[in-house]
Amino acid sequence: MYNVTMSDIKVYLIMGAAAVLIIVLLSLFFKYKKTLEEDRQKALAKKQALEAKKKGLLVTCPLCGSDLMPGEDLFSRVYRPMNVPDQLCTINGCPHCFPKPEPGVKRECPVCHKEVPLKDGHLIARLFNKSDGKKHVIVTGCTQCSRGVK
Numbered sequence: 001m002y003n004v005t006m007s008d009i010k011v012y013l014i015m016g017a018a019a020v021l022i023i024v025l026l027s028l029f030f031k032y033k034k035t036l037e038e039d040r041q042k043a044l045a046k047k048q049a050l051e052a053k054k055k056g057l058l059v060t061c062p063l064c065g066s067d068l069m070p071g072e073d074l075f076s077r078v079y080r081p082m083n084v085p086d087q088l089c090t091i092n093g094c095p096h097c098f099p100k101p102e103p104g105v106k107r108e109c110p111v112c113h114k115e116v117p118l119k120d121g122h123l124i125a126r127l128f129n130k131s132d133g134k135k136h137v138i139v140t141g142c143t144q145c146s147r148g149v150k
Contacts, residue, residue, distance in 0.1 A: 005060055015048065036040065045069070048069060048070075049067060049069060052069060052070055059094060061074065061094035061096065061097060062074075062091060062099075062110055062125075062137075062139050063093045063094070063097050063107045063108065063109075063123060064089065064093065064094065064096055064097035064101070064105045064106060064107055064108070064114060065108075066094055066096035066097065066105065068094055068095075072094060072095050073094075074091055074092075074093070074094050074100075075091070075092040075093055075094070075098050076089055076090060076091045076125075077089060077090045077092075078127055084129075085128060085129050085130075085131075086126055086127070086128055086129075087126070087127045087129070088124070088126065088127075089124075089125050089126070089127045089137070090122045090123065090124055090125070091122060091123040091125055091137075091139070092122045093107060093122075098118070099118075101118065101119075107121070109123065109141065109142035109144065109145060110139055111125075111139060111140065111141045111142065111145055112124075112141065112142065112144060112145035114142065114144050115120075116142045116143070116144065117143075120143065121142065121143050121144070122142065122143055123139050123141070123142050124138045124139070124140050124141050124142065124143070124146050125137050125138060126138050126140060126141060
């Protein structure tokens with residue numbers, strides 16, 4: 001039979017402590033690496049937003065006020081006829097507030113300042129098609145404050 005001496009126990013304890021230390025250091029390394037990547041993504045998004053703002057491409061969501069980067073669109077519906085200068089449209093939100101709002105994002109009507117419900121709630125607006133091809137939108141209310149108004 002093998003006799004375990006005090007020096008053997010010390011070796012096992014040192015090996016166990018070294019293994020735990022390696023695991024802790026690896027977990028810290030991966031957390032640090034993840035934090036660096038998130039910071040890099042945030043800096044890149046901030047840089048893109050600044051460039052878009054300089055070019056005049058930055059648009060804000062009328063429901064939540066989030067800045068929309070180029071490529072991020074509002075979820076909206078435009079009603080026919082398509083060849084008239086004034087059309088009815090509804091705006092459900094942007095990628096930040098629809099279909100699932102990001103934490104801390106509040107969907108608020110710019111007309112009555114009430115909270116617009118996620119389910120069955122949207123903004124009602126008029127879309128003006130200008131002769132030069134540009135479009136202009138005026139929000140007339142939400143499902144709460146325009147009820148009964150046609």
